[in-house]
Amino acid sequence: MADVVEITPLNLITQERDDWKVRVKVINQWSKTAYMKPESIFSYEFVLVDFQGHKMRASIYKNLMPFFAHTFKEGGFVDLSTFELKLNDDDWKLADHDLKICFLRKTTVRRCPPFKILRDVFNCVAYKDVQDWVLPKDSVFGKRYIVGQLVKLNRYKVDKDDNGEKKSIEFELSDASGEKVRCKLWGAHAEKLHDTLLSEYKKDEPVILMLHNCRYKDWEGPQVNNLLWxxxxFLNEPIQPIEEFKDALATAIREDDKYVKPVVEVDLGKDESSALTKFTDQENNKAYIIDDVRLFEKVCTFVVRGRVSSFAEKEGWFQYYCGTCDKKVQKTYDLEEMMYLYDCKVCNTTYKEANPKVRATIYVQDITGGCEMSLFDGQLSKMTHRSVQWLNNAAKNASDICDYPLELNKLLNKKFAFIVKHNLYGDENKLSGYTISDSTDNASVLNKLDAILKDKEAEYSAFDEDILVSSTPDVKKIPKFEDSGVASSCSTSTTPSSIGVKRPSPSQSTKDETPTGGTTSALGDLKIPKMEKL
Incomplete structure (x- = not known):
């Protein structure tokens, strides 16, 4: 009979042996990415806890992601054995243990029955401890969280430097007794908070926030920031700390004679002046009508504005990529295994899992015509007010690349201004050669662009009766969203990367004489009726 390896508590793990076996719950998970490149994932990172409440970090590196990412997830209970131990040398430690678990190809992961943790893994940070510097400066709330009511929200900021955009938002939280703490979020977390409040904020309802894994620092006084990793x-989510805070707040309002309802100041506006400059600067990003850009033959950046009329049907809204080489893979169904497999031609390997990456193609129209434009997860997140993580999870749970989530439907028939990059790679590979690098639905920006493009559109309207808007007669608005939130299956029809031809000059004739002496369109019956102005 094989020897039974005993389960060891995490606090007793050392580098003296390499045959440890641990039983843990995964309480936190995130992806570690390249700086300013959220699509380039280096590793999956985790925080583990055992039944005694001891915590330890763990990492799965990029080349091993396809083997473990689908079995080792946040909230799961697992037994781990045959792993490597390395120093936990992260700048901000989220676990006290000096070592961290690193997965090997031979690491064994088995699900185990759920167990009860004997002591609280996390404790709420007292506001007074923050204000009075009871906690060490520049410390991490690795074992703690802070929760409170949003009472002040400053304007969301986007600053640019040589490294790209820096997004930030400052706010204040109040506890049930009226004590306040200053907070500031950076990057995608700042954007998520702003966009979520933009779509869900109700003036008469309290907004309860919970911040977990924060940094505590001195910035003109005590301030709570988010960690990079x-x-x-959490915003008004039905989790225990938020529900407990709501109960405490309700009790204070009902029973405390000294309780004073806080004055809530929420500024959900963005800096319109910077947006106006970015989208209407005719020297750096010249604005065009769509009819002028469809035949660009060089790499360039420009601005257009129009309505999103549909999504491209054939391409889907995400693609599958290899977890090892990060190249596109082919999804096939294995009849013997009764499951989908993913073939990577670069690695010459078939995997059971692949990484979905968001890349949607939308059809944008203005009065002069339309063309297809591609956008990646960051811009799709900005336009739909859904986080990148939400989009990635939706892609993972989708049955097919054409299984569109219902939330994308909100973009249809909505007007945006786009900063677009034209690249020759897309043209050469029969893909959309136009990639959206930024977008806005800011009314001031759209009105300014309307004024800039007014003369060009007037020139176009002068020849409107003789213009052929599309050279493809059978373009559909796609995908067609169903009530269930699942789009219709992919069609086998081709989708053009550009749907227009250049309008004729005033000197060019658009009609030919027929044998009977009448006139007809040079391209037959392909003429599309005049489009209504936006």
């Missing part, structure tokens, strides 16, 4: 933001 492992930070989590």
């Amino acid at each position: 492992g930070f989590k933001l």
Whole structure:
């Protein structure tokens, strides 16, 4: 009979042996990415806890992601054995243990029955401890969280430097007794908070936030910031700390004679002046009508504005990529295994899992015509007010690349201004050669662009009766969203990367004489009726 390896508590794990076996719950998970490149994932990172409440970090590196990512997830209970131990040398430690678990190809992961943790893994940070510097400066709330009511929200900021955009938002939280704490979020977390409040904020309802894995620092006084890795933001979600705070707040309002309802100041506006400059600067980003850009033959950046009329049917809204080489894979169904497999031609390997990456193609129209434009997860997140993580999870749970989530439907028939990059790679590979690098639905920006493009559209309207808007007669608005939220299956029809031809000059004739002396369109019956102005 094989020897039974005993389960060891995490606090007793050392580098003296390499045959440890641990039983843990995964309490936190995130992806570690390249700086300013959220699509380039280096590793999956985790925080583990055992039944005694001891915590330890774990990492799965990029080349091993396809083997473990689908079995080792946040909230799961697992037994781990045959792993490597390395120093936990992260700048901000989210676990006290000096070592961290690193997965090997031979690491064994088995699900185990759920167990009860004997002591609280996390404790709420007292506001007074923050204000009075009871906690060490520049410390991490690795074992703690802070929860409170949003009472002040400053304007969301986007600053640019040589490294790209820096997004930030400052706010204040109040506890049930009226004590306040200053907070500031950076990057995608700042954007998520702003966009979520933009779509869900109700003036008469309290907004309760919980911040987990924060950094505590001195910035003109005590301030709570998010960590670069492992930070989590919860907004009015039905989890225990938020529900307990709501109960405490309701009790204070009902029973405390000294309770004063806080004055809530929420500024959900963005800096319109910077947006106006970015989208209407005719020297750096010249604005065009769509009819002028469809035949660009060089790499360039420009601005257009129009309505999103549909999604491209054939391409889907995401693609599958290899977890090892990060190249596109082919999804096939194995009749013997009764499951989908993913073939990577670069690695010459078939995997059971692949990484979905968001890349949607939308059809944008203005009065002069339309063309297809591609956008990736960051811009799709900005336009739909859904986080990148939400989009990635939706892609993972989708049955097919054409299984569109219902939330994308909100973009249809909506007007945006786009900063677009034209690249020759897309043209050469029969893909959309236009990639959206930024977008806005800011009314001031759209009105300014309307004024800039007014003369060009007037020139176009002068020849409107003789213009052929599309050279493809059978373009559909796609996908067709069903009530269930699942789009219709992919069609086998081709989708053009550009749907227009250049309008004729005034000197060019658009009609030919027929044998009977009448006139007809040069391209037959392909003429599309005049489009209504936006």
